Amino acid sequence: MIELLTSGVLTTVQDLGRLTYRDSGVPVSGAMDTNSAQLANRLLGNKMNSALLEMSLTAANIKFHQATKIAMTGADMSPQLNGSPIEMNAVIDIQVNDILQFGQLKFGARCYLGVKGGFQTEEVLGSRSDYVSVNGVFKRKKGDYLPLVKRDPKRDQGHILSSKERLTNTEIDKNDSDHFLVKVNKDFFESETLNVLPGPEFEQLPQSLQEELLGNTFTVSAQNNRMAYQLNEALHNSLKPILTSTVMPGTVQLTPAGKLIILMRDCQTTGGYPRILQLTESAINQLAQKKSGDRVSFII
Amino acid sequence: MSAFNLSYKRFGEHAILIEWPSRIEPDILNDILDFKAKILQSYLSVHCVHAYQSLTLFFEKSIQFDSIVKRLKELYRLSSSQRRDSNQLTIPVCYQPEYANDLINYCDEVNLSIDEVIHIHTQKEYLVYFIGFLPGFLYLGGLSEKLFLPRKENPSKELLAGSVAIGGEQTGIYPQTSPGGWHVIGRTPLSLFAPDADPICPVVAGDYVRFVSINHDEYQHYEKELKQGASLVSLGLIEKIG
Numbered sequence: 001m002i003e004l005l006t007s008g009v010l011t012t013v014q015d016l017g018r019l020t021y022r023d024s025g026v027p028v029s030g031a032m033d034t035n036s037a038q039l040a041n042r043l044l045g046n047k048m049n050s051a052l053l054e055m056s057l058t059a060a061n062i063k064f065h066q067a068t069k070i071a072m073t074g075a076d077m078s079p080q081l082n083g084s085p086i087e088m089n090a091v092i093d094i095q096v097n098d099i100l101q102f103g104q105l106k107f108g109a110r111c112y113l114g115v116k117g118g119f120q121t122e123e124v125l126g127s128r129s130d131y132v133s134v135n136g137v138f139k140r141k142k143g144d145y146l147p148l149v150k151r152d153p154k155r156d157q158g159h160i161l162s163s164k165e166r167l168t169n170t171e172i173d174k175n176d177s178d179h180f181l182v183k184v185n186k187d188f189f190e191s192e193t194l195n196v197l198p199g200p201e202f203e204q205l206p207q208s209l210q211e212e213l214l215g216n217t218f219t220v221s222a223q224n225n226r227m228a229y230q231l232n233e234a235l236h237n238s239l240k241p242i243l244t245s246t247v248m249p250g251t252v253q254l255t256p257a258g259k260l261i262i263l264m265r266d267c268q269t270t271g272g273y274p275r276i277l278q279l280t281e282s283a284i285n286q287l288a289q290k291k292s293g294d295r296v297s298f299i300i
Numbered sequence: 301m302s303a304f305n306l307s308y309k310r311f312g313e314h315a316i317l318i319e320w321p322s323r324i325e326p327d328i329l330n331d332i333l334d335f336k337a338k339i340l341q342s343y344l345s346v347h348c349v350h351a352y353q354s355l356t357l358f359f360e361k362s363i364q365f366d367s368i369v370k371r372l373k374e375l376y377r378l379s380s381s382q383r384r385d386s387n388q389l390t391i392p393v394c395y396q397p398e399y400a401n402d403l404i405n406y407c408d409e410v411n412l413s414i415d416e417v418i419h420i421h422t423q424k425e426y427l428v429y430f431i432g433f434l435p436g437f438l439y440l441g442g443l444s445e446k447l448f449l450p451r452k453e454n455p456s457k458e459l460l461a462g463s464v465a466i467g468g469e470q471t472g473i474y475p476q477t478s479p480g481g482w483h484v485i486g487r488t489p490l491s492l493f494a495p496d497a498d499p500i501c502p503v504v505a506g507d508y509v510r511f512v513s514i515n516h517d518e519y520q521h522y523e524k525e526l527k528q529g530a531s532l533v534s535l536g537l538i539e540k541i542g
Contacts, residue, residue, distance in 0.1 A: 019358070022349045024493070024501050025435045025475075124495050133435050133476040134495050200309055200317055243322055244432065244439065246349050246356040250312060270351055270432030270439075278312040 001065040002115075004144045005099070008060035010226070011140045012130040013121050015051040021125050022269045028249055029129035030265050032056075032110050032226060032288035034281070035188075036074035040114030043071040043091050050118025051128035053146070056110045057291070059102040060140070068094045068148055069116040075108025075189075075289060089184060107189045108289040117149030131266060192217065192295045194283040199252060201274035204239055213276065214298055218260065222292045226266040229287060231296070234258030239274045247271040250279035252298075262287060304331055306376065308369045313362055316369065320353040324441060328353060329429055333506050337383055338375045344368070350505065351430055352439070387507045388425060390537045391473065392514040392522055393464050393486040395421075399519070401456070402483040406466070410449055417485060418513050420444050425508040426471070436475035436493025436501050440509060443471045455481035462488045464511065486511075489523040490537070502532055508541065 004011065014037065017030025031037035031054055041050050053060070059077045072079050072088050079086050080101045086092050100113075121128050122135060130137040140146070205213065213235060223230040236258045246269065247253070253261045253273035262279065263271070264287070277298060279287065290296065304320050311317040318335070320328050332355050336348045339357065347358040357372075395418045397403050407414055426440035433439075443466070451467040459465065459480040464473050467482030474480060475492040493501055503509065514522070525535060532538040 020347050021435075021500070022347065022358070023431065025431045025433060025437050027435075125500070133493070197310065197312060200311060200319075243324065243352040245351045245354055246317075246432070248312065248315070248356075248358075268433050269349065270430075280313055 001145045001147055003063045003065060004140055004142055004146075005061040005063055007139070007141045008055045009058045010054075010056040011060045012054050012137070012226075013051050013119050013140065013146065014054045014129045015118070015127055016049045017129050017265065018125050018127045018131075018134070022246075022248075025269050026125060026134060027131060027266050027269060029127070029131045029134075029226075031112065031129075032265055033074055033112070033285040035285040036110070036289075037112045037114075039089065040071045040073040040112045041118070043073075043089070044069060044114050044116050046114065046116065046118050049127075050114070051121060052115070053113040053119065053140070054110055055102075055113065057105065059111055059113075060142070061102060062100040062113070064094050064098045064100070065096065065145075066148060066150070067096055070094055070100075071114045072111060073114070074111040076106040077111050078103035078106060107186075109291045110288055115148050120147040120149055188286060189289050191286065192297055193299050194286060194296050195280045196252070196277040196283060196298045196300055197280065198300065199275035199277045200245070201239065201242065201254075202276050204274065205237065205276060209235060209237055214300060217295050217297045220290050220292055220294045220296065224290075224292060226264055228264055228267055229262045229290070231260040231262070233260070235260060241272060242274055244270050244272045245275070247275060248278075250281070250284045251275050252277035252279065264288065304328070308372065310365055311356060314359050316357045316359075316363070316365065316372070318355045318357070318372070322353050324352050324429070326427055326441070329427065329441075329506065333383065334380045335376055337381050338378055339372070341381060342371075342375055344371070351432065383506070385540045387503060387538055388541045389503050389507065389509045389532070391464070391488050391490055391509055391511050392518065392537070393422075393488045393511050394514050394516060394519040395464075395486040396516065398516075399487040400463070400484045402465075403485050406449060406483040406485055410447060412446065417447065420446055421471070421485070422511045422513055425510045428503050428505055428507045428509060430505045431501060434475055434478060435495075436491075438472055438492065438503065438509065440471055443469060445469075447471070449483055451481035452483065455479050456484075459484055460487065462490065464488055486513075487519075489519055489526060490532075491526070502538060 014031040017028040018026055037052055038048055040052055041048055070092050076088055082099055124135040132138040218231040218233045221230045221232045247263055249263055249265045249267055251263045254276050255273050307319045309317045332350045349356045407417055426442045429439045429441050431438055447466055448469050449466055457479050459474045461477045463484045464486040465482035465484045473492055
């Protein structure tokens, strides 16, 4: 078990979400930055869909009630184990009663705590991702206990990755047989450019608006959460409304009032606003690490 | 059937969007569901999600767009496959102000009495076009024009689960407590979404729903039965129709 000593701003259990219940109106959910989440699981030798703790902006302090191994990826929130700083993107041994605390957010917005074997909270509709109308959990709080797999730490060898493996946001060098270095690709966190594809209604935008959309830099507004990121700048338009249609994480909607809304992992499955762009999976992960005030631009 | 001129577009890296003419029509829905059935029976490994005039195919990996579209066009031309009979779900609704915050105001705005609203709302069956927006939220077709009322300018903070409401030209049921801009005219004790039930939604696209008016006692009765695990079939609320 682990115990949350503090709540953090938004602490939830996430895996890769629910991909086959969209036709019942169930959002995909899952880790906002799947790249960082999968990195943590790879480092630990976990299945890719193992559940992790996703922590946004301010992380939850944690007490471990059993031995295990952990890996922290994504945003750097200055993790400390029993008072000493520990490395991000590395496998760390945990003993009973160890305490993980966090401090200053150095970059990014969401960090992932992976544990050996993944968190063992209840699976609902094939996933452990927290989503209130599916598993009843809006967010995890101070005093919550989360179950882990009971494992014998002596049996765990860790996961040895080949030196040629690359992930989108990191490079991995093989050092010796049981230890490797992961260098974070800072560009992933700092780049403002989001790769996109045209959305279903992109062609309905007049040429001038297409140019404005692709030529300008926008800023993330304070209205940003797991459902959607709104941008501050308006794109005035006279697009016709569309009949309610399917949307997905990464769909960029343009409202009649000119608001740009980028749907994220907890978004509803249908929407009535024109869909002008569609972020690539990689771009969704990048955007997930952005905060209010950060700049973005779109490139097709 | 297969009589429509369809467009095929890429939708992100892993999905294809197939679009029909932009109208809300039972014939279009039937064609969509027909095509969906053919696709699911083919070798293609996809998750299909449809809406009023579209079918989105979600693939697990990056796709060869051109070759898949070629295959899809061939499938569309095949004769229709057998689809299962439709079900009709009866939804008992208590149309009383204690169960519906907006009922009195709504009647005022559409210039009808409560009894008239009940009569019109319960008069006919509604076609389930698709499920979206929230888990278990049914998009229903067939609402009478007399009951149309634009959504509220300022959405309410909390519409209780089971709220039966009207927004614009649509009627529906809120499966979970949530904020919303529709006008609540009644409430049902039925659950439209239960993740631990099988199936998780009692109806699918192509089925029909019918509303019936119940009083406070009957509401309490249904609520009690459902809590004790009574099935919709045993309560006589769901039946096959042709």
